[in-house]
Amino acid sequence: MDIEKKLHHLNERLTYIRDIFAGKHNENVRLLETKMADYREREHILSAKDREAAVTTLEDLFGFVERKLEADLTPMDKVRIVRHPQRICLRDILENVYDNYTEIGSKDEHSIDPSMVIARAYITRRQGKKTFNQSVMVIGQEKGHGEEFRNGGSVKPFGNAKAQHYMQVAETENIPIHTYIFTPGSYPVEDPPGAGQQIAKNIYEMSGLRVPVVAVISEGGSGGAEAIGLADRRLMLSHGYYSVISPEGAAAIEGRLREGERASPELIEKCARQLKITAQDNLRMGYVDHIIQEPELGARPYHYDFFRTLRQEILRATDDAVLSVRGFAPFRAMILRSRRKKAEELDLDSVHVRWSLSSSARDRLLAKRHRKFRKLSRHAAPYLRPLSRQIKDWFNEFGWDFYAHFKYDFFGRRKQSVSHALEEIDAEVRVVTSRIMAPWRKLKGKLFNGKSRRQQAETERQLTELSSWDEQDQRGGHWKYVSPRAKEDRAITCPNAAAQGCLDLWAPDLFGEFAGVCPNCGHHFPMEYQWYLHNVFDENSIYEFATELEAGNPLEVEGFDVKIEQAKKATGQKSACMTFEAQINETKLVVAMLMATFRGGTVGAAEGEKFIMAAERARKKRYPFLAYVHGTAGIRIQEGTNGVIQMPRCTMAVRRYIDAGGLYLVMYDTNSYAGPVASFLGCSPYQFGIRSANVGFAGPGVITETTGMVMPPHYHNVYKALARGHIQGIWDRREVRFNLTQALLTMGGPNLYYR
Amino acid sequence: MLDVSKLLDEIQSAPYAELSIAAPHSGLVSFGELAPGGKVFGPSGPWKEKPGTLLAIIERERNKRPIYAAEKGEVMLVHEELAGTFVQAGTEIMRLRHFLSKEEVLSIILKKALHLFTAPERAKYYFIPAVDIKVKVSGPKAITVHDGMELFIMSRMKRETPLNYSGPEGVIYAVYFNHNQNMDAGQPLIGICPPDLVGAVEDAVMRVQTDWKEEE
Numbered sequence: 001m002d003i004e005k006k007l008h009h010l011n012e013r014l015t016y017i018r019d020i021f022a023g024k025h026n027e028n029v030r031l032l033e034t035k036m037a038d039y040r041e042r043e044h045i046l047s048a049k050d051r052e053a054a055v056t057t058l059e060d061l062f063g064f065v066e067r068k069l070e071a072d073l074t075p076m077d078k079v080r081i082v083r084h085p086q087r088i089c090l091r092d093i094l095e096n097v098y099d100n101y102t103e104i105g106s107k108d109e110h111s112i113d114p115s116m117v118i119a120r121a122y123i124t125r126r127q128g129k130k131t132f133n134q135s136v137m138v139i140g141q142e143k144g145h146g147e148e149f150r151n152g153g154s155v156k157p158f159g160n161a162k163a164q165h166y167m168q169v170a171e172t173e174n175i176p177i178h179t180y181i182f183t184p185g186s187y188p189v190e191d192p193p194g195a196g197q198q199i200a201k202n203i204y205e206m207s208g209l210r211v212p213v214v215a216v217i218s219e220g221g222s223g224g225a226e227a228i229g230l231a232d233r234r235l236m237l238s239h240g241y242y243s244v245i246s247p248e249g250a251a252a253i254e255g256r257l258r259e260g261e262r263a264s265p266e267l268i269e270k271c272a273r274q275l276k277i278t279a280q281d282n283l284r285m286g287y288v289d290h291i292i293q294e295p296e297l298g299a300r301p302y303h304y305d306f307f308r309t310l311r312q313e314i315l316r317a318t319d320d321a322v323l324s325v326r327g328f329a330p331f332r333a334m335i336l337r338s339r340r341k342k343a344e345e346l347d348l349d350s351v352h353v354r355w356s357l358s359s360s361a362r363d364r365l366l367a368k369r370h371r372k373f374r375k376l377s378r379h380a381a382p383y384l385r386p387l388s389r390q391i392k393d394w395f396n397e398f399g400w401d402f403y404a405h406f407k408y409d410f411f412g413r414r415k416q417s418v419s420h421a422l423e424e425i426d427a428e429v430r431v432v433t434s435r436i437m438a439p440w441r442k443l444k445g446k447l448f449n450g451k452s453r454r455q456q457a458e459t460e461r462q463l464t465e466l467s468s469w470d471e472q473d474q475r476g477g478h479w480k481y482v483s484p485r486a487k488e489d490r491a492i493t494c495p496n497a498a499a500q501g502c503l504d505l506w507a508p509d510l511f512g513e514f515a516g517v518c519p520n521c522g523h524h525f526p527m528e529y530q531w532y533l534h535n536v537f538d539e540n541s542i543y544e545f546a547t548e549l550e551a552g553n554p555l556e557v558e559g560f561d562v563k564i565e566q567a568k569k570a571t572g573q574k575s576a577c578m579t580f581e582a583q584i585n586e587t588k589l590v591v592a593m594l595m596a597t598f599r600g601g602t603v604g605a606a607e608g609e610k611f612i613m614a615a616e617r618a619r620k621k622r623y624p625f626l627a628y629v630h631g632t633a634g635i636r637i638q639e640g641t642n643g644v645i646q647m648p649r650c651t652m653a654v655r656r657y658i659d660a661g662g663l664y665l666v667m668y669d670t671n672s673y674a675g676p677v678a679s680f681l682g683c684s685p686y687q688f689g690i691r692s693a694n695v696g697f698a699g700p701g702v703i704t705e706t707t708g709m710v711m712p713p714h715y716h717n718v719y720k721a722l723a724r725g726h727i728q729g730i731w732d733r734r735e736v737r738f739n740l741t742q743a744l745l746t747m748g749g750p751n752l753y754y755r
Numbered sequence: 756m757l758d759v760s761k762l763l764d765e766i767q768s769a770p771y772a773e774l775s776i777a778a779p780h781s782g783l784v785s786f787g788e789l790a791p792g793g794k795v796f797g798p799s800g801p802w803k804e805k806p807g808t809l810l811a812i813i814e815r816e817r818n819k820r821p822i823y824a825a826e827k828g829e830v831m832l833v834h835e836e837l838a839g840t841f842v843q844a845g846t847e848i849m850r851l852r853h854f855l856s857k858e859e860v861l862s863i864i865l866k867k868a869l870h871l872f873t874a875p876e877r878a879k880y881y882f883i884p885a886v887d888i889k890v891k892v893s894g895p896k897a898i899t900v901h902d903g904m905e906l907f908i909m910s911r912m913k914r915e916t917p918l919n920y921s922g923p924e925g926v927i928y929a930v931y932f933n934h935n936q937n938m939d940a941g942q943p944l945i946g947i948c949p950p951d952l953v954g955a956v957e958d959a960v961m962r963v964q965t966d967w968k969e970e971e
Binding site: 344463488489490492493504505710712 | 780800802804815816817818819876
């Protein structure tokens with residue numbers, strides 16, 4: 001019986017090897033197969049003792065082959081490892097790493113989203129005769145071992161919302177959070193609260209969580225991973241991957257495949273290699289802090305030693321995060337940080353570190369988390385400028401800080417208190433005088449019929465004359481910038497012509513006077529970003545900064561250098577993000593603009609860094625901050641994790657800005673999708689769409705490919721986005737200037753200079 | 756009185772509708788590869804979001820406007836002589852033959868034979884209890900309606916008002932609304948048939964249901 005079990009187990013190991021190498025290393029697979037078959041043939045003539053010996057030999061052989069194959073693992077093999085049903089999953093970890101746990105809000109498929117598992121768990125540690133039960137909130141995607149209803153760990157928007165809720169609970173309870181990332185990516189349906197918007201809310205929430213967070217990455221698929229991945233300590237399993245897109249998705253883009261076509265295995269393999277998705281690559285680039293070594297060919301549920309290692313690493317990471325911000329513990333901190341052999345052998349189950357934090361320690365934790373992410377990915381987009389400029393910039397920033405502090409915090413506040421006191425006195429005096437003067441006013445009213453002659457004339461004029469058109473808003477069709485398409489002599493058909501009966505439009509009219517808007521149905525044709533630069537902001541008020549930051553090819557993806565050079569040449573820009581200061585009706589603001597013309601407005605390390613610099617500038621100068629998205633296709637996949645990490649980085653910068661009392665506005669034009677919408681754009685409380693724009697997480701093609709569902713037309717249209725609650729309003733292009741002025745007047749925190 | 760069987764015979768003798776495709780505006784015409792006898796298809800997809808077969812392209816001021824087939828059918832005639840020439844708006848450029856489906860034939864017959872009573876405003880509609888019981892027990896055909904008869908309850912936003920039938924006398928041949936369903940203004944609620952025509956209509960409907968073959 002025991003032997004049968006062992007054989008069954010060996011058979012599973014064989015299937016596993018066959019699956020993860022997908023046709024490679026056939027000779028090794030065949031060797032194992034023949035040895036197994038040999039044994040089966042001889043089985044009945046062997047004695048019980050001989051059988052045992054033969055099985056042990058077989059086991060040794062398996063061990064040997066696995067060790068041998070381990071050395072030949074390619075990135076794509078690792079992708080197959082993490083996707084395999086035999087791979088460890090979150091529930092294995094809950095069973096084997098924690099001493100006790102209760103699942104919150106799920107029982108198998110009966111859950112708001114079975115692919116997101118939340119559990120309250122504790123770890124028991126012993127110090128001498130005392131035992132300590134240390135509570136944690138465990139949050140992670142659950143792939144299950146081939147359980148269909150888990151959706152392969154693709155979390156739906158409400159699953160992420162549940163995770164957000166329990167992060168807040170953990171914060172209230174002052175217990176650390178352990179997140180386990182086992183997701184190929186988020187499920188891209190836009191059900192409320194919206195795939196992208198919910199991830200954005202999660203990231204925003206995590207950037208301000210006042211408890212230690214430790215993340216462990218096994219399968220880190222882009223947005224889905226970031227939704228629970230912003231942590232103080234990020235650990236990664238040695239056979240995991242962490243990437244911006246699945247290698248298949250990258251290959252489909254790289255090979256320019258159309259819907260339904262499949263990329264060749266060689267191309268997929270190449271993309272997996274070029275994207276630098278493995279744990280070792282990510283450690284080298286600094287996006288994870290430590291790698292947890294797995295057994296040969298990846299951890300499976302029977303690797304009990306591995307769970308022990310994982311438990312030690314989790315304890316170490318949590319202790320380290322706590323001790324790094326808390327009072328006095330020099331020896332424990334030293335031991336935890338040391339990665340020397342002796343220190344690693346220390347059993348952390350017998351060392352006690354209390355995990356709850358005081359209020360000031362929580363502040364330090366948060367500040368440290370922000371500093372940590374601010375430093376990441378700088379190597380991928382170095383800000384090259386001469387030393388003199390660096391010094392000048394430093395002085396400038398210091399100057400703004402000092403000036404703003406003096407003007408708004410020190411002087412402003414005193415001025416405010418004086419003026420408040422004067423207002424009070426003034427109001428009192430007015431009440432008294434109005435009482436005293438009441439009889440006189442009554443008499444005057446009786447004598448002159450209540451109104452002076454001048455007032456009467458004014459009322460008469462208002463009632464009899466026609467009101468005049470406000471030239472300011474639409475400028476009577478006289479725009480300062482006119483699209484070059486207006487020079488073409490041709491007619492254009494509005495896409496709604498069949499439904500709305502729009503007549504053909506003459507291009508010079510449409511792109512000139514009409515500002516790209518169909519006069520019949522209001523359809524907005526895409527316009528160049530220059531149109532906004534000239535027609536929205538005050539004349540000659542634009543001052544560009546951080547121009548030296550250039551988009552590059554940090555992963556040295558083959559052929560991408562040429563493409564990025566072409567984009568720079570064609571657009572005259574150095575990256576897809578332009579950052580500038582501008583004025584609207586003399587209100588100064590900082591703007592970060594993503595341009596669709598530069599590689600689809602994708603965000604890489606340089607764009608992210610520029611965006612952060614803009615947010616920081618706005619915070620230092622107490623200006624409102626506008627993100628104008630002329631168009632963005634998502635994170636630049638050729639930059640791999642250098643791009644993905646911009647999601648938490650930029651969101652944290654936005655969070656710092658909003659927490660400091662700033663006004664962060666987002667305006668979507670044309671098409672805005674994926675990573676940026678699911679992070680630093682989607683987290684804004686004030687997001688507006690230009691009419692006819694599309695806002696969403698994944699485009700219709702990607703949704704069909706990943707979920708098999710066909711979405712109705714106009715699924716991502718701004719009106720749908722407004723109805724689902726993703727954005728807060730829809731603006732007409734011709735009235736953007738007016739609406740922005742209006743927004744500046746009615747929204748925003750008290751810290752803005754003009755308030 | 757309407758002769759239903761004659762109407763059906765008429766339809767059967769020419770079981771198609773002829774669609775004339777005219778130029779929506781002036782311009783240069785160019786045709787695809789369609790020839791008389793060629794098959795065309797109407798819009799498809801769950802939301803009819805994929806356009807039908809491309810019939811022709813009309814170019815005006817360097818703007819090419821495609822013309823797609825709105826229904827399934829067969830090309831009867833292509834005005835090839837117009838290819839490459841400038842046509843005025845409304846000029847016929849092609850003619851299609853659309854074969855009638857079972858539903859279309861039924862709708863032609865019923866439209867001629869029935870008087871439709873339409874919903875006056877968007878609301879939910881119910882029969883009044885006395886009528887409702889009769890409908891449930893012996894079917895709608897058991898009810899004869901006459902002008903001014905109280906027949907419906909119109910329910911909207913929890914406000915219920917009685918609604919009287921107006922129109923010729925007859926029996927209720929068809930009911931087009933369901934329980935708890937909102938009906939838009941102008942949508943038919945019931946179809947009324949003169950009592951002596953009921954048999955003939957039923958007969959014709961049965962014949963269509965069983966015998967009608969849709970031509971490809």
